[in-house]
Amino acid sequence: MLDVAVAYNRYKFLGFEFLTWVWFCIENNPSELITLQKDLVSINIGNHMVLENRQSNAMETISIKGDDAGLEEGRLALQKGAMVTEINLLQKSGDQRWQFTIKGESLSLCNLKIPETGPVESREDIEGVVLERSYLYDKAVDLVTLLFNEFIKRRISDKWHHQEMPKIKKWITAEG
Secondary structure, eight states: OOOHHHHHHHHTHHHHHHHHHHHHHHHHOHHHHHTTSTTEEEEEEEEEEEEEEOSSSSOEEEEEESTTOOSHHHHHHHHTTOEEEEEEEEEEETTEEEEEEEETTTTEEEEEEOOOOOOOOSTTHHHHHHHHHHHHHHHHHHHHHHHHHHHHHHHTSTHIIIIIHHHHHHHHHSOO
């Protein structure tokens, strides 16, 4: 049995591949991702992305921030061998909107912003608001779980190297 630290270091690349795959899917076939969660309307890249290139002796980190930031630098970094290590996503279900960042190394969520909940007008409302907020947090976690499960299904399939990877490589090297 592998030591936890050894296993963590050996397989942490999967999180980086996962985030790169999510970006690829959002740009190329978002409708496929939308079917993963009931009432999911859209999933988009948010205002933050970090890429790291660990292929050379010195690690290169590229951070893209801003609401209107272009992702051209990120695509160029992918062409040079970088992987996405953090990505900010916007999730829209119905008329509600979530925003959160996924860290590839640990698949942890941070900076989670959930939709507004109803006001607390009396002591009796507190339990309902707590349950509603819990549900809203779970909705974001569920989406990430569904995305990761879909990625793993594809990653371990025979089609990964023959169908998925060529599409991703073509996307990375495409102009614009």
